[in-house]
Amino acid sequence: MDTLVYPIGNKLYINLTNACTNACEFCIRNGREGMGGGSLWLEKEHSTEEYLALMPQRGEYAEVVFCGFGEPILRLDTLLALGTELKNRGIPVRLNTNGQGNLIYQRNIAPALSAAVDTVSISLNAPTAEEYDALCHSSFGTAAFEGLLSFAEECKRAGMRTVLSVVDTIGEAKIAACRKITDSLGVELRVRVFE
Numbered sequence: 001m002d003t004l005v006y007p008i009g010n011k012l013y014i015n016l017t018n019a020c021t022n023a024c025e026f027c028i029r030n031g032r033e034g035m036g037g038g039s040l041w042l043e044k045e046h047s048t049e050e051y052l053a054l055m056p057q058r059g060e061y062a063e064v065v066f067c068g069f070g071e072p073i074l075r076l077d078t079l080l081a082l083g084t085e086l087k088n089r090g091i092p093v094r095l096n097t098n099g100q101g102n103l104i105y106q107r108n109i110a111p112a113l114s115a116a117v118d119t120v121s122i123s124l125n126a127p128t129a130e131e132y133d134a135l136c137h138s139s140f141g142t143a144a145f146e147g148l149l150s151f152a153e154e155c156k157r158a159g160m161r162t163v164l165s166v167v168d169t170i171g172e173a174k175i176a177a178c179r180k181i182t183d184s185l186g187v188e189l190r191v192r193v194f195e
């Protein structure tokens, strides 16, 4: 049976799709079945209604996070429906994304997202387009990097808390270069401990 949602600690994670526009060298899909126990590989994509039936009530979880074995923005309609419902229930909503949403849809989706998401966490991964491409192999090529930076700006402009993340293993020099980028965009930088 497919795992549509899965709890880790006091957070509930929503697994919308296994599809992604990236093929990151470090993707946990390479060699792992999932997070927190069960497999996150989906045999098929499931309907909005199936997910809606699994959404928690206020107080059950501290936060609900769109973060699957894939890029949640590829299922934008379902993401918007679920996020809007969760926000109506008073539950904080976070989206973990590769930041390529505006490239995928060829329009600015940030205003629509802001009705469904409180915090957008975008994987920055590297300080330059070339280094990002070498790690993430986006189907948009080196344009992915500028695309994600401009998406971050639009998310901030649309009123969402916007965080760009890197892992600590990239080293201090690259982290400093990434911090310059986030400072110039006026968004947060999160340095994650690589597990």
Ligand code: SF4
Binding pocket: 020, 021, 022, 023, 024, 026, 027, 028, 029, 068, 069, 070, 071, 097, 098, 136
């Ligand atoms: S963006 Fe995320 S889901 Fe997509 S390949 Fe990279 S690590 Fe995996």
